[in-house]
Amino acid sequence: MAENNQKRPFDVLNNALNKNVLIKLKGETEVRGELASFDVHMNLVIENGEELKNGELKRKLGVVLLRGDTVVFVSPA
Template sequence: MERPLDALSKSKGSEIKVLLKNDKEVKGKLVAYDIHTNLALENAVMNGNEHINLFIRGDMVVYISMS
């Protein structure tokens, strides 16, 4: 079985989808992450706001989908 951080490592540079605790969904290119699941996304789209660079604090993440 793959460890979560290994899965994130394989997804670096790829599009991911993140569900946040406030029920917002973000899609964007994963450019960086850390052991706390803090995420940096490029060209992120969240609720109609198009193509922004975004930092997501790890304690706000419900799930990450590597699609």
């Protein structure tokens, strides 16, 4: 399958390492924190993570491993 674009989607994750990201998950949960690692399944580790619901802080999570198949989007802050 042709991909004539130089950039690749996972570059966004590489560039966001150790920086703040906002992650929207399936359901109504969002997580905000520093991206510490990721893999090809889009499993993500966030440090200093906070769980948000409707934009409000629900609780502090510290380190959290997010399963890739629940991710809707990842946006660097």
